[in-house]
Amino acid sequence: MHLSTSTCLFPGRRQGGRTSILEAIDLCYDAGFRHLDLNFGGAGNIRGGSELCADDWEAKIDAIGNRAAQLGIVFTQSHAPFDSNLYRNDVSPALTDEYRTWFREATRRAIVASGTLGVKWIVNHAQTATVEDVMNMDANIRANVDFFGWQIELAKQYGAGIAIENMAEFNPGKTKRRFTATVEEQIAIIDTIHDPSCGGAWDFGHAELVYRDQVEPLRKLGKRLKATHVQENDKAHDDHYIPFVRGTTPWEKLMPLLKEIGYEGDFTYECHGFMAGVPDAMRPRAAKFAYEVGMYCIKLYDEA
Numbered sequence: 001m002h003l004s005t006s007t008c009l010f011p012g013r014r015q016g017g018r019t020s021i022l023e024a025i026d027l028c029y030d031a032g033f034r035h036l037d038l039n040f041g042g043a044g045n046i047r048g049g050s051e052l053c054a055d056d057w058e059a060k061i062d063a064i065g066n067r068a069a070q071l072g073i074v075f076t077q078s079h080a081p082f083d084s085n086l087y088r089n090d091v092s093p094a095l096t097d098e099y100r101t102w103f104r105e106a107t108r109r110a111i112v113a114s115g116t117l118g119v120k121w122i123v124n125h126a127q128t129a130t131v132e133d134v135m136n137m138d139a140n141i142r143a144n145v146d147f148f149g150w151q152i153e154l155a156k157q158y159g160a161g162i163a164i165e166n167m168a169e170f171n172p173g174k175t176k177r178r179f180t181a182t183v184e185e186q187i188a189i190i191d192t193i194h195d196p197s198c199g200g201a202w203d204f205g206h207a208e209l210v211y212r213d214q215v216e217p218l219r220k221l222g223k224r225l226k227a228t229h230v231q232e233n234d235k236a237h238d239d240h241y242i243p244f245v246r247g248t249t250p251w252e253k254l255m256p257l258l259k260e261i262g263y264e265g266d267f268t269y270e271c272h273g274f275m276a277g278v279p280d281a282m283r284p285r286a287a288k289f290a291y292e293v294g295m296y297c298i299k300l301y302d303e304a
Helices: 021-031 057-071 099-115 137-157 183-193 204-210 215-224 250-260 272-276 278-300
Strands: 003-006 037-039 072-077 119-126 159-165 197-205 225-229 266-268
Touching: 003 278, 021 037, 021 057, 021 278, 037 183, 037 266, 057 099, 072 099, 072 215, 119 137, 119 225, 137 159, 137 183, 137 215, 159 183, 183 197, 183 215, 183 250, 183 266, 197 204, 197 215, 197 272, 204 225, 215 225, 215 250, 250 278, 266 278, 272 278
Parallel strands: 003 037, 003 266, 037 072, 072 119, 119 159, 159 197, 197 225, 225 266
Antiparallel strands: none
16 A cells, blocks of 8 residues: 555645645755645635636646656545535525536546546535435435546546545534435445446545544444545544544554455545644644654554
């Protein structure tokens, strides 16, 4: 198993301004990372300067690939733009046709860019089609088969696959509103699609918000697991901290479990919350510490 990090380890600067993927590659390399996850950002923010939305997006992706090749960086997974509300039955606020067209094109570009750069698994969020107190399983499955169908076929053309992420109930005071917050729902989509190019991504922080003990749900996902989002939280907020910081996630149990279920991918940080409040001048040192913590987790895996 290799330690990896999302390029979003370096979020927007504390003093203001965006960190480009090209800049993030150098910063991650200097911290010790050699495997990276290309994070293309949420639909709500990628219009604000994402490489995918520029007219010369293909040239920008080529520049990212060239820089990675110079440094010996390998891109093993990525995160497509995400918006889980495209099929909601209340559509509030209203989603325009223009927005839906733009979102599909941004997703298409993310898949093309990922495949071009050698990514094997592209992570995306499932859709929640119903917002009633009781989730409608059939409606949600239909929405996600439609949503992911064309993505999987396009990814195949580039030798990649789509990994559907487990989500969480981010406002536990409300009734259940987020599909795939349970592993059973995540498995239901994957097994319904029933394609080797469709698997699961496990966000450890999301699981901490849902389960008292995520060992059994992760074991249930089993060989379907193709990608990870490694983060820590306080079991109340989606914090995105590095392991052993701000939470009690049982990494001593989870690392051997990844070996037990035959997981073949990377141990991939999605820890922008840890870095968000760090002054820009201190971020290189903080990233090196994050790398050391990750390598400790890899040791737990290797020694299992």
